[in-house]
């Protein structure tokens with residue numbers, strides 16, 4: 001039996017692949033990942049492989065950083081593999097999502113641009129993920145954009161993520177003293193000029209992120225996903241309309257831009273990693 005896990009800032013989702021079906025979700029802030037793994041592996045010794053989609057920067061089985069999760073064992077793969085007879089794969093959640101999107105859209109050249117709590121991207125070329133030297137490729141949320149009066153989780157004050165993400169919009173709302181929840185459509189239609197400014201800033205920063213990806217990576221498919229975009233599908237129309245003002249014209253030829261249609265792309269991607277485990281240790 002094999003176990004796929006997707007751990008984000010809110011939920012830890014899991015699903016097994018094999019004869020016995022296990023699946024569910026538990027709050028990730030109240031459940032330590034290592035405790036969950038150890039309990040599950042003790043209860044189900046038939047599990048021989050685990051793939052984890054992780055909301056943070058990971059490299060070679062090690063967690064480099066995780067702004068929204070408590071990390072007890074950064075060397076997660078070594079910790080688990082030295083104690084249990086399993087193989088463990090650890091992958092960034094947006095990379096997992098990009099793998100699942102590439103399969104769904106049957107695409108060899110795909111960029112997944114997700115805006116939820118953060119802003120990130122996963123890149124697939126000829127069916128393989130682009131990882132970079134230390135698996136940090138695709139960190140689009142931390143490209144420089146405009147100076148903000150507060151810092152990003154990475155420490156800089158000018159990241160795209162400070163504008164085109166749920167956490168960024170929340171920081172702006174706090175800065176301007178705006179009331180209410182972080183609701184992009186409500187801010188767009190608000191009477192409060194600060195709220196409208198935040199919504200306009202969101203769209204402009206998202207356009208920059210999309211254009212940077214398209215111009216740098218020349219994908220066949222640009223797939224938009226994540227919580228903020230899932231709740232605001234209207235964003236697709238102005239993004240398509242205005243992208244030519246931001247991206248290289250030639251890289252827009254033949255480009256398909258769509259909203260994600262997958263409910264749990266990262267978990268689906270972790271299951272794909274399990275499928276690939278036999279053929280290659282790398283996705």
Ligand SMILES: [Zn+2]
Nearest residue numbers: 142152154159
């Ligand atoms: Zn940043």
